[in-house]
Amino acid sequence: MKWIYRRALLALLSIIFTVVLTFFLIRLMPGNPMDYYIQILMRTGRARTREEAIERAKSLMPVNMNDPIWKQLIDYIVGVMHGDFGRSISSFTPVSEIIVKSLPWTVFISSVALTLSFTIGTVIGLVLAYKRGTTFEGFSVAALTIFGAIPSYIMAVLLFFLLTIIYPIFPMNGGYDSLIPVGFTFAFIASVITHAVLPVASYVLTDFAGWALGIRAMATTVLGEDYVTVAKARGLKESTIVTNYVGRNSILPQFTGLALSIGFLVGGSPLVETIFTYPGIGRFFAAAVSARDYPLLQGLFLVLSITVISANLIADVLYTRLDPRVKVGD
Amino acid sequence: MSLQEQCPNIYDIDNLTVEYVLRTASVKAVTDVSLDISNAGAIGIVGESGSGKTTLALSLLNLIPTPGKIVSGKVIFNGNKDVLSMKGEELRQFRWKQVAMVFQGALNSFNPVLRIGEQTLETLTGHETISKDKALERASVLLKLVRLDPERTMKSFPHELSGGMRQRAMIAMSLLLDPRVLILDEPTTALDVMSQKYILNILSELRKRLGVTIILLTHDLAICAEVVDQIAVMYAGRIMEMAKTEDIFLRPKHPYSLGLMQATPSVFGDVKKYKPIPGSPPDMFNIPKGCPFNPRCQYATDACRETNPPLEEISKGRLAACYRWRDVG
């Protein structure tokens, strides 16, 4: 039990650290953030007079810039606990609103992609482990290594190019066809799926290789273990051996890898989403960076980090339930 | 008793040669081994690590791992089943039901992520249709036989049991399907003395109560004395001598067997009399010409260094592979 408390404490510390870090990040900017906001607000027409600009600038962040730093920090933390992450300069909408709108899309494609990569990778990895020593295996491993080296955004560029421009099979952008009304209609759902195919494919085609190689390495070790030989001696069916003996023991270590992928689940890839103009949190992230929309950037980063940290905590706890050998307590 | 069950030898091994083909070279783990194992008997196969005893045992189940190949020879079970040509479903059913094996270091013989109970059920349901209750019942009886608490053991994961307990659980598991033959590879190595005693007692009991044939692989002659009727001594993949336990201990007729006896310090005897065998174990990639033991043998002659002495019957039921067996001892 003690271990869980330590782990939770670590998560809490990480969150606090991230909040403080994010708070101070904005001050890395040369010059006064307030002046910068006022400038942008007036330039983009979101404020017509300087007074209005000052007013609006104040509400961009849940802190009063004139207070001493330590008070600002406290206000910021309090604001965060209430879900107030400030507002975007470009659109003046609250960051929390933007997150609620975009996060589901990212989680949607990222989780589908992760599930597919993991499953496909596991099957391929197991097959390769069984085919150890054959030329097919040697060739496949090399191919997988190269495939796995390609980053997802490069794959995205290639897919976009190939399948929306040269052979216009898939739609170019968006999460769904904006002409179709939102709802549980077949047309809408179909459109969501077709718009999701390429982004998901960009992830899966590059990620599955990593999982496959990992499982293959583990399965090769497991195949050499005594209990597999004993299982054969016990006259167990081949299918039982592959699933319960080789499969389960090979997959277990991969779960740590899955846990590490949680960050991906929540954040997606800003680049892939940008290339496909997919309305996920990653795209807003990239847009915020290019537009120098610092409040939005900070807000997104903070939410992202907190979610990842919490998800990691949950994953760690779950893992101890899965592997009977893990002794709880470092 | 049917005609089948009257067959005196449960295993007839004829001229078995097994080779491991590696990238750089090939190693003959077992060379030209012929052995008859009597039904309901107990035989100990004695030899150092690398002498080929494990490979020999694996061939009794047709379980030689991949780089290994059966070069020649036959293994006949119960007078009519050619073990080495069995495959698929027939082989799967044969394994564990007719012959079971407790591997060396049962520490890693269990699947670490399944409980003992689950693995027991798996074994049973893999071979016959049996209700869960009956299966549990049978398992309980066997676990009690090896002096383990059935309930606690079945619920545990392998890593929750001690080495000795796992070894005994493995023995119980091996008896689940009522096999005719039980092979044990170094069942007492890496165990403390108390556990060793336990296991040897259990083995004797098993023989008495279940009439199971026991094949014991070990480098430790002492445990042979307690359990087996016959001993076959192996060296560099060949059988050097085969005789009744008593004969091997008191009147060994092969220099290697003699060396083994002299190398074992006795609890009672004079420590000065303990004499290790000179030289070092054979390099399996470079087996000496002629008799493989000749570099270390005090009786070696030129004939020994030239040709390999065949395994011959030197008296009723006694085999030795040595040109000078008459002079030994």
Next chain:
Amino acid sequence: MELEDIMGPLHVLVENKRALAGSLILLGFILMALFGPMIFPLDMNPKFSLVYAPPSFEHPLGCDYIGVDILTEIIWGAKDVLTIVAIAGIITVVLGSIVGLVAGYFGGIVDLLLNTLVDIVLTIPGLPLVIVLAGLIQTRDPVSIGLILSAGAWAGLAREMRSQVLSIKERDFIEASRAIGIGRLSIIFSDVLPILMPFVGISFLFAVVQSLYASVALFFIGVLPFSTVHWGTMLNIAIQVSGAIFVPYARHYVIAPVIFIILLQVGLILFSYGVEDIFNPRLRT
């Protein structure tokens, strides 16, 4: 350094075909970066007659959206790309190793503090952190960029380094050094570190691969004030600025940087197999 010290590793590299391929690729890139600019002058003046010109003998990779030769751009870009990732790799490895070594060897409070720090940094999502930092710290200096790129990566290395050190710490010859009275720092650098060199070498290569991915991403988003010929910038311009990706006959402009990025990554990974082998003493004799 005797002849043997060089021939040994070279021999291993040549033996392992994948490593050989990797080394050749890397060598090619390094030569490209070092000597390319001297051989192929870069003329950034727009030539509208050559906009999106297809590959030809004069322009082997064609021309970009303002008529500049793509191959030349790639060659000039190689220098920026390689410098940044090399620096980032070095910083990541140095930082991670020091933290890992100190935490692992000294143990106690030092270990606890450093470990907690590492754990915290590890949970912060890597690429977003780098993007945020890069967006806020506007810089053109390759060393600063390298620092930004290694912001998250050093932590993973530190953790692995620490576990390696922990397992080595108790080995006999370390005990012996301690018994003789050699100072702790001395032990760390002359006894422990040499054993870990293979690990450090491979980690460096992977850090470089990671940095390549991250740096291209940064330039692609346009968050760093760009060097016009960095491959990531080329992608940025190709896709977002000039819309070349929407123009089928301009495909070479998009594909060219992609191919070279992939090639470099492949070269690095293949080379890492060779590094593994070099440090495996059993293969060297």
